Amino acid sequence: MDTGDTAWVLASCALVLFMTPGLAFFYGGMVRSKNLLAMLMQNFFAMGLISVIWVLVGFSLAFGPGSGLVGDLSFGGLADIANADFGFASPLTIPALAFVAFQMMFAIITPALITGATADRLKFGGWVAFLGLWSVLVYSPVAHWVFSPHGWLFKRGALDFAGGTVVHINAGIAALVLILVIGKRKGWPKEAMPPHALPWTLIGTGILWFGWFGFNAGSALGANATAATAFMTTNTAAAAAMLSWLAVEKLKSGHATTLGGASGAVAGLVAITPCAGFVNPMAALAIGLIAGVLCFLACQLKFKFGFDDSLDVIAVHLVGGITGSILLGVFANEAFGGLIGGGGSSLLGKQALAVGATIVYSGVVSFILAKIVDKTIGLRVAEDDEASGLDLSQHAESAYAAGEFGSMGRVG
Amino acid sequence: MDTGDTAWVLASCALVLFMTPGLAFFYGGMVRSKNLLAMLMQNFFAMGLISVIWVLVGFSLAFGPGSGLVGDLSFGGLADIANADFGFASPLTIPALAFVAFQMMFAIITPALITGATADRLKFGGWVAFLGLWSVLVYSPVAHWVFSPHGWLFKRGALDFAGGTVVHINAGIAALVLILVIGKRKGWPKEAMPPHALPWTLIGTGILWFGWFGFNAGSALGANATAATAFMTTNTAAAAAMLSWLAVEKLKSGHATTLGGASGAVAGLVAITPCAGFVNPMAALAIGLIAGVLCFLACQLKFKFGFDDSLDVIAVHLVGGITGSILLGVFANEAFGGLIGGGGSSLLGKQALAVGATIVYSGVVSFILAKIVDKTIGLRVAEDDEASGLDLSQHAESAYAAGEFGSMGRVG
Amino acid sequence: MDTGDTAWVLASCALVLFMTPGLAFFYGGMVRSKNLLAMLMQNFFAMGLISVIWVLVGFSLAFGPGSGLVGDLSFGGLADIANADFGFASPLTIPALAFVAFQMMFAIITPALITGATADRLKFGGWVAFLGLWSVLVYSPVAHWVFSPHGWLFKRGALDFAGGTVVHINAGIAALVLILVIGKRKGWPKEAMPPHALPWTLIGTGILWFGWFGFNAGSALGANATAATAFMTTNTAAAAAMLSWLAVEKLKSGHATTLGGASGAVAGLVAITPCAGFVNPMAALAIGLIAGVLCFLACQLKFKFGFDDSLDVIAVHLVGGITGSILLGVFANEAFGGLIGGGGSSLLGKQALAVGATIVYSGVVSFILAKIVDKTIGLRVAEDDEASGLDLSQHAESAYAAGEFGSMGRVG
Amino acid sequence: MKLVTAIIKPFKVDDVKEALRALGVQGMTVSEVQGFGRQRGHTEVYRGAEYTVDFVPKVKVEVVTDDADAAGIVDAIVNAARTDKIGDGKVWLTTVENIVRIRTGEMGHDAL
Amino acid sequence: MKLVTAIIKPFKVDDVKEALRALGVQGMTVSEVQGFGRQRGHTEVYRGAEYTVDFVPKVKVEVVTDDADAAGIVDAIVNAARTDKIGDGKVWLTTVENIVRIRTGEMGHDAL
Amino acid sequence: MKLVTAIIKPFKVDDVKEALRALGVQGMTVSEVQGFGRQRGHTEVYRGAEYTVDFVPKVKVEVVTDDADAAGIVDAIVNAARTDKIGDGKVWLTTVENIVRIRTGEMGHDAL
């Protein structure tokens, strides 16, 4: 047990938890004001539901011995987990519950990422059901494959420092599947649906960037040189992607926008996630520059193909996640067998396998779950509810109170 | 001296300081827009006044040897405190000033909690006076009782991991006393006073949840297994209370609201505060579920009894704090003598004593102070000032500038 | 290598990075709504551009051996920097990249401070150019002088714990030069330009106060007693300055305002920056009280002399930075040779030299750079663009979407 | 027909609404406006600099009605909105040639 | 000349604007208003306490026009704004004595 | 009596207010509106997708006045609001049958 490692991991746990509210506002600023609270709620609710599920079964399914495909229930309820062995080659230098908490934060934010794609039309009741089922049946297994020493991809030597496959590709493909099931927003793309208040998006961006240091550098599970490297590469990729996104945007549309800068930074953070501790700052610079361009271009696809990925979750998280996971095969340091490190293409192959496996499994299971929930509880609100807005129809609230004059009277 | 412990406590100090701005916005979103800045100011001002008082006398009165009832002035001004002995069985592994800073953050946020009850009508000058007097005459003594090894409740073996009595019950009862002294808002409850902008409340909730990890896990005063436990139980209780609050709310009013989710989370955080390091995750789950239900139901009392606890400080902090402090007697781990741990009811008795003593002392002294300030400076604004709003009448500012058109001209 | 020290420095890196979004909102709330996004963008963009420059050459120019005046390119690209020696008497106990990252955050926020002075009229393209040039030609050299053991001021024994000269005076004088080059806002001071939404300013204040603990206490580069001292002095000075600013404000204008409380806190944080680890809490109290008064009075100068320092960067950062840097000569602890510590006036002399050198060098070079950029790309927007607002003219965005009714149609 | 336009204090909207309902008025349209008049504005202070705001928030109420009911509506508004303090506002009357209910195309009295 | 005033549902603004453009109308002024009428408001819930909101967001459209075009404009608005659901709104007509274009000082028809 | 209604550019409100004060006008009511006309709107870009905004922010100024003063008020507004650029706006005149001061019940001229 090392107090310094513990201090850094606990601080990282807090940072990653803070990312979910950050994400809620990052998305919230981009929706129409009548749907702001619903967006915030879909994200905050994940902090509630997933946390409870994680304690009961989620962690155990992800990190219990089990098989190569999924963990078991031996850690259910986290009873006497203090001295549990999770199978890592070198034993953890932090308390078991610190590891449990850190992994929990990833389990919370991953499905939350999906809500950007389904903005303005997702039925709260359906989301609650999908969220719980998806966490148990999709997140935990995939996390087991990649993050648990017992997982088959882990054993194969596929690398994912902080969740390129488990978090971003996993959520991105689920988002794609979900919007195919629930369809477009009424009026899209003819009717314009511009962001209602970008300042929320910018404060969310600041929180995400801040929290991402816990996400990536915390994944070193200790306060060491690897953590410092992950810290620098994370910041460098975010910065580089902001610059490259703004550059292409300026070329294409004539303006470097605030939303573009924020989006580029997030794209870079997504792409560096699988690579953070395995590459050096210059490689992070390259990864960021590439991700910024690719994700910007990917944002245009939805208009071409007509799928309403409302806040570009697919363009940023699926595309960005794949970009990072594959580029890791190219840029990983010598020690980790990257192409430029002279490691040949074998790592590239493993990365491609991990990406493919995640896309297929998450895509298929997410689709089945979405269909089941849609047919039973329903995943999309009624047309009138969509028109009046999710805040009123789903939560009986307004994000911004009507005019100053007292237009209300208390009833019950 | 342990660098890892120091790193975690310093990080926790920063996290807890950040909770006060978080609280300011949690409350600020719920008031009417004409009173937003005043609410923010009442909280931020506590960061200014209490910090200075703490350096001069506050810390010394709380942690100086003194008697069992209150400390002395031996640490006044914090002069050569570096090697001071605060009387803990095992000496601190962190610098004395790190301990001073950590405790200071608790002294700041405790009175700030009160401002939610007195929203929309508190006179700034009166608040300044009450705040300073209360911190010296109520907070420091009660903190001494419970947190200082010299305190009588500490010696009795009453447990309070991070401030169920010192922080939440203490502030909650003071809030009740204060609203009895200043009375209801004009128009309440006939006139509706809905939250003017819940997004502020949600960002405040995110900051509070984030900061609470420093509050509770930091109270381990080191980066160790106890801190990790407190971290997990804190998050688990917040999550469970969010779910149970939303469940009863849905049953009672037909909707699961965003404000409900946020309020439930805070209720859970309040309830787990005294228990954090003494219980396991499953117990935290139970405590959270119970707190969410009780605090929701308590929110309805003000309409029944007609006291205007504007933002439900009593329902959340007093009720939540009592819930947690008493349930600790039930759920404390074996080592700490909880009922289910087979420790019998003796701990329950000590907890009840601590709760009762805090309510009586804080209630009485807070009442006397409130009366004195009200009769001299005044604690409530004039009717016209309340109508035009506290922002204009108390601070000569507007939270949101009047329309874009230049309706102003600089004078002085 | 110490894990505890590393944990604290990494946490501090994250905290300081978070300050730049905090600053963006601190400023953003004070501008008119048509210029909000531009203000946010000018700050967030610094996170992008400076981060990349820092990796390529910035760090190396600041901390490479080089001469006493500027570093060299030996650390360019941060290649194999792991075991580099930066020349400190006692070797760092943290990974080299953690030190690089920590210093980077200072390089980011320093030029960002300038944007408050040039609010509402700065041309984005010109800012991009100025920002990059200034970071390389002004920030890195001045950082080298004071923070690098190879720097001439460092060798002379001038003290600057966390950047009074390098950060605040440096940015403050550059701000003064910049506004002399670009001139006043159209309509200033006749036309009133009140803050459009102070809640943004308050949330920024909370983030700044929170992050400043990393800025100052992190500058101890370890989790030790010096860090704890810096933490307490930082908070104490912020608090004291808030109180003294509010006191003079109340006397002069009859009200203690929310913006005043926030501004006072920042003034105190600025003034304590150079002193944090060298003084005790009571000295910090004095420094804060003095800074709060001086900075408030300095805010009135712009109306007297007619320079449009829009958000009072000069009054807060230049005046506050000088105040702290000079007072350090008075209040530094015995060990550091402060006047009251019996160290005589020699430290005062060194401090004055550091202040003077920074003002002269930064002032002259900033002026040349501003002139070059203004003559080529242009530093000020066209009159129409200023009237329609920077958000629309520079970024083709609106911070707050026009009314709910669909007044838009997608084109491209 | 007539259009009754009233400028009132914001916190009087509910009272006016209830008064009109009591008269059997089925509909009205209100909006936020800024008023300038005898009632002074206020002063704000930012970093020691004082600003004066000349405009006062008001609410405009518009009711289209039959000629016969106009006078009664004006009286009802005046009584409900009155606080006897400066700034209570005005009520004025203009002529409407015709009104149509969009939903049904009904005109005149039937459109109300 | 005439002033056509319409109270419509917010999401109908674009349709109405296009319909008027099609008629050759060169300008109009719109603003956000709150409507009270047959269309009920909604209920909100905060911490278990229910509130009713009587007012419904509407948009007011104002068009000054020549007498000759007034009828056609009214019809166009009615057709464009109609959803056949309660709350579609009203259109009313008042007389304008004269209108001036600030930029040129032109009056009457030329000012449109 | 007359109601003078003006649609002007937002930054011209103060000039118009002062011009009217100079004429001895004691009160007026202003509100934010969105204008559509010859003056084009603008374009915004979000993640590479362009949007056009047809409406332009304007301010509506309403002044009820005696018949005798109406013409002078119109002229004063036109002169104060003019920038000679497209989008300066309009001023139109309608007839008001009567006006009441809520506070006192005074009517007509005395209510102003």
Ligand SMILES: Nc1ncnc2c1ncn2[C@@H]1O[C@H](COP(=O)(O)OP(=O)(O)O)[C@@H](O)[C@H]1O
């Ligand atoms: N001549 C006017 N034309 C239009 N609106 C007016 C006029 N005079 C006053 N008002 C409106 O009536 C409101 C109240 O008028 P004011 O003179 O302040 O008080 P009072 O009506 O009690 O005399 C003003 O704020 C303004 O909105």
Ligand SMILES: Nc1ncnc2c1ncn2[C@@H]1O[C@H](COP(=O)(O)OP(=O)(O)O)[C@@H](O)[C@H]1O
């Ligand atoms: N008498 C009236 N005067 C002014 N506005 C009215 C009047 N009646 C209705 N309105 C406006 O028209 C809107 C629609 O009226 P409502 O009665 O709800 O539906 P409908 O027009 O379909 O009967 C209302 O919200 C209100 O803004």
Ligand SMILES: Nc1ncnc2c1ncn2[C@@H]1O[C@H](COP(=O)(O)OP(=O)(O)O)[C@@H](O)[C@H]1O
């Ligand atoms: N026919 C009209 N009815 C009502 N308002 C109009 C009309 N025409 C123009 N306006 C208003 O006047 C403003 C200015 O008109 P515009 O044609 O843009 O410029 P100009 O008045 O200089 O010709 C518009 O934004 C709109 O608010």
